[in-house]
Amino acid sequence: MKLAVLSRLGTRFRMPYLLLGAAFTALTLIFPQIGLLEWITMIPLMIGVYRLCEDSTCSLKKAYGYGFVTVYVFYFIIYHWITYLYPLDFLGMDAGSSLAIIAAGWLGLPLLQALLGGFLFLLFRLLHKIGLFAQKPLLRPFLFAALWVIFEWSSTLGWTGVPWGRLCLGQSELLPILQSSALLGSYFVTWLIVAVNGLAAYAILYHGRTLLCTALAASLFLANLLYGAIAVSAPADTTGETVRVAVVQGNINSHDKWAPDSMDMIRQIYGDYTRRAAEDGAELVIWPETTFPFVLTPASSIGRFVSSLARECNIALVVGALHYDEEGNLYNALFWVEPDGTVCNEVYAKRHLVPFGEYVPMRDLIMTLIPPLANVSALDEDLTPGNDPALFDSEWGRVGSLICFDSIYEQLTLDSVRNGAELMILSSNDSWFFDSAAVYQHQVQAQLRAIESGRYLVRSGNTGVSAVISPKGECLAWIDPLVDGYAVAEVQMINSDTLYTKVGNLFVSLCIGTVVALGLGSAWTQLCDRRRQCLL
Numbered sequence: 001m002k003l004a005v006l007s008r009l010g011t012r013f014r015m016p017y018l019l020l021g022a023a024f025t026a027l028t029l030i031f032p033q034i035g036l037l038e039w040i041t042m043i044p045l046m047i048g049v050y051r052l053c054e055d056s057t058c059s060l061k062k063a064y065g066y067g068f069v070t071v072y073v074f075y076f077i078i079y080h081w082i083t084y085l086y087p088l089d090f091l092g093m094d095a096g097s098s099l100a101i102i103a104a105g106w107l108g109l110p111l112l113q114a115l116l117g118g119f120l121f122l123l124f125r126l127l128h129k130i131g132l133f134a135q136k137p138l139l140r141p142f143l144f145a146a147l148w149v150i151f152e153w154s155s156t157l158g159w160t161g162v163p164w165g166r167l168c169l170g171q172s173e174l175l176p177i178l179q180s181s182a183l184l185g186s187y188f189v190t191w192l193i194v195a196v197n198g199l200a201a202y203a204i205l206y207h208g209r210t211l212l213c214t215a216l217a218a219s220l221f222l223a224n225l226l227y228g229a230i231a232v233s234a235p236a237d238t239t240g241e242t243v244r245v246a247v248v249q250g251n252i253n254s255h256d257k258w259a260p261d262s263m264d265m266i267r268q269i270y271g272d273y274t275r276r277a278a279e280d281g282a283e284l285v286i287w288p289e290t291t292f293p294f295v296l297t298p299a300s301s302i303g304r305f306v307s308s309l310a311r312e313c314n315i316a317l318v319v320g321a322l323h324y325d326e327e328g329n330l331y332n333a334l335f336w337v338e339p340d341g342t343v344c345n346e347v348y349a350k351r352h353l354v355p356f357g358e359y360v361p362m363r364d365l366i367m368t369l370i371p372p373l374a375n376v377s378a379l380d381e382d383l384t385p386g387n388d389p390a391l392f393d394s395e396w397g398r399v400g401s402l403i404c405f406d407s408i409y410e411q412l413t414l415d416s417v418r419n420g421a422e423l424m425i426l427s428s429n430d431s432w433f434f435d436s437a438a439v440y441q442h443q444v445q446a447q448l449r450a451i452e453s454g455r456y457l458v459r460s461g462n463t464g465v466s467a468v469i470s471p472k473g474e475c476l477a478w479i480d481p482l483v484d485g486y487a488v489a490e491v492q493m494i495n496s497d498t499l500y501t502k503v504g505n506l507f508v509s510l511c512i513g514t515v516v517a518l519g520l521g522s523a524w525t526q527l528c529d530r531r532r533q534c535l536l
Helices: 002-012 014-030 031-040 042-056 058-087 094-129 135-155 167-171 187-204 209-235 262-281 301-313 363-369 371-375 404-408 411-418 437-455 499-503 507-536
Strands: 242-249 284-286 315-323 329-338 343-349 400-403 423-428 457-461 464-470 475-479 485-492
Touching: 002 400, 002 404, 014 031, 014 042, 014 058, 014 167, 014 437, 031 167, 031 187, 042 058, 042 094, 042 187, 042 329, 058 262, 094 507, 135 187, 135 209, 135 507, 167 437, 187 209, 187 262, 187 507, 242 262, 242 464, 242 475, 262 284, 262 301, 262 485, 284 457, 284 464, 301 315, 301 329, 301 343, 315 423, 329 371, 329 400, 329 485, 329 499, 400 404, 400 411, 404 411, 404 423, 404 437, 411 423, 411 499, 423 437, 437 457, 437 464, 437 499, 464 485, 475 485
Parallel strands: 242 284, 284 315, 400 423, 423 457
Antiparallel strands: 242 485, 315 329, 329 343, 457 464, 464 475
C-alpha cells in the first residue's frame, strides 16, 4: 500500500522530485562540508527520472523540457556567485550596465548548460522507449550515470562549455573518495555518485529489489572509499628532486591592479613578500596571473625589475604578465626568470581563454545584439589562446603551467604531463569573485588536477586562494582569500604516471560506447520483433 501511494505521487509530482534533487545536490557543491550528503541528495531526482520514463504519455519533447528545467535550476544555484561581480565599475560601467551584464551571466550560463543537459533526459527517455530496460531494468541507474558523465564531459567542448558544476567537486572535504580520479579521472567519481543515488532510488521505488540495490550501492561507495583510504596512506614518491616553493598573494584586486598608478604598489608588495619567502628558503617563487597587467619584455621596466629581484634573492621566479609575439598577437602569459636574472625566451600562453573576459566570441553579432557584453573585458583587444604546453626547463626538472581557467579543463594538465611536466604551477586571478563559493570551487578543480596527474600543483592567486597541493589533493600550504602574504612548502618533482595520465578520458569513451551499443542493440532487437510479428 505504501509503495503504491509513493508510486502515484512519483508519477504525479515528478517535477518537484527533480527540482529538489537538483537543488540539494547543488548545495553540496557550494558547501562541501556537507559533501557526504551528495551520495543521497540525488535520490529525489532519480525517482523523478524513473517515473518520467515510465509515463507512456511523456514524449521526447517533454522529457527534454524536464531535463532542461532540472539542469537549469542546478546551475542557477551553483552560479549564484556571479552576483559578487557587482559593480563592474573597474571596467568603466555604470550601475545599470553592470546589473545587465551580471543578470545576463547568471541567467545565461545556466541556460547554456541546460540546453545541453536537456538531452540527458531525452536520451534516457529514448532508451526506455525503445525497450532497452524491458529485460534488464536494473541497468537504469548505471546508464543514467553514464549519460551524466557524457554530459559533464561535453561541457569541456567549445567556448560555450564551462565544466564548473562537476558533481565530484562536492567531495573536496573527503579526499579518500577522490583518489580514484588517479585511475579513471574525476568523471569516474561523478559516475559513482549518480549510480549510488540511482540504486538507492531504485531500492525505494521497486519492491523486491531493495536488498540487491542497497547492497550494490553500499558496495560501490565502500569499495571506492577503501581504495581511497589505501591510496592516501600510501608512501609518497620521493625519488625526484626536491624543491622549496613559495606562492605570493599580493591581494591586489582587479580595480586597483588596472589603475594607471598601480605599478609601484605591485612592485613593492610582490618584491617584499618574495624577499621574505627567499629568506625562508624558497628556491622557486610563483606569482599570480597578470601580476603586472602590462606587456613584459626583458628590456622593459617590468622585465628589469623581476630580473633584478630574482638575481638579488637567488631564486627562480614565475611572473604573470602580457606578451606580444612576433606576429603582434597578444597573450596572457607566464614568464620564467632564472636565478641569474635571465628572462627565458620560453613563454607559457594561456590555452583556454575566458569568453567575454579575455575575448569576445562572435564579436560582430554580440556588438549588434548586446553591446555592453562586448565591452566586459578590461583589455582593449582580444587575447590569443596559446596552443602549446610550453614547459619550463629548470635545474630541478620540467615544470608545466596553467593559468586560471586552464585548470578546469583536465585535458590541458594531461597534455602538460604527457609532454614531461614533473611539477605543475597554476597562476590565477579570482579577485572578481572576492570570497564567494566560486573561489573555493576553482581551488577544488586544482586539487582534482593534482590527483589525476599525480603531480604537486602550486597555485598562486591575486587575491586567493593560494595553495601548495600534494598529488593526493592535500593542501600543504594555504593562504585564505582577501589577505596578502606568502606561503612556503617543499615539493617533489615526479615523473611517474598515474593510470589516468596513461589512458586519459578512456572512461568517458567507455560510457559513450556502452550507451550507443546498448541503444543500437535494443533498437535492433525491437525492429526484429516487429518484423516477426508482421510475418505472423
